[in-house]
Amino acid sequence: METTESKRQQVIEEFRKRGLRITKQRIAIAEAIFSEDGHHSIDELYRKVQEKVPHLGYATIYRTVRLLVDCGFVTEQRFETGATRFDTDPRDHDHLICLQCGRIIEFTSPEIRRLQESVAEAHRFRIMKRKHELYVNCQEMLKNGECPHRDL
């Protein structure tokens, strides 16, 4: 992925374009999100950002993350296994969620995409948003109690 630095610059540029102010809180939150790929929870971000900006509260996290979603830098995912998470991968994709280790794996399938389109088409609908999550167990986990993905 792009560097954290370049992402940060893009955020600053976009905020500026929209007349939004560049504050140390917003920068810290953007950096926390882009410093690591993946699906960040609000709590995770809160803890990470606290180190740099001690008095930053949850409200600021929520408000800033909302801005990042609006600007298209992150997407919001509500999984069944816990609180809302924010994903830095802007590409539309589906998820495998391991019920054992909580690991979230992204996947895309052009065939599934095509089938989704044809289902929607058959009902004269146009797809605006997809939510496709497979909640899974590791087969190894089931056989010998050891989850092969835990430490990935």
Next chain:
Amino acid sequence: METTESKRQQVIEEFRKRGLRITKQRIAIAEAIFSEDGHHSIDELYRKVQEKVPHLGYATIYRTVRLLVDCGFVTEQRFETGATRFDTDPRDHDHLICLQCGRIIEFTSPEIRRLQESVAEAHRFRIMKRKHELYVNCQEMLKNGECPHRDL
């Protein structure tokens, strides 16, 4: 679908089998759910059941639908467009959710099923639960502002 009456009997039988007591509240809630196919919200059930059992509270609704889920009579669905809903169709299926009219349409696709399995298989996972929702707009709605599914 089966009659409300027969469903009610099945619920009573299953509760009895599990040593759960048959109370007028539980019966009323089961009847409210099975009196109409579809995706019931807690509020909807609350209002419907209030007519028969006036002092019945939300806690009882929540506790009872949990039992019905545990017994496999209904499934729980958390859509993005609002609160949790409880679905009387026990068959595993996917959803089209119209962002205009809120209508929820069920669908199944064996091809998609197969593709899901092969994705999971490729990661050595076993699928425990699927969540597949397509949030859509009516094409007519987009063209002339009229939603063709609103009154279905």
Next chain:
DNA sequence: GTACTTGCAAATAGTTTGCTGTCGA
């Protein structure tokens, strides 16, 4: 009779909002 249930209120979790002092442009 006794354990399971209910109803109510209070607790909880996650998120949003209102207000006031602060700060970026």
Next chain:
DNA sequence: TCGACAGCAAACTATTTGCAAGTAC
């Protein structure tokens, strides 16, 4: 300077829990 923002607390929504009184079996 001055309107937007941050911090804090309080509000809010959806759901769960504790407990005393009620009821099925």
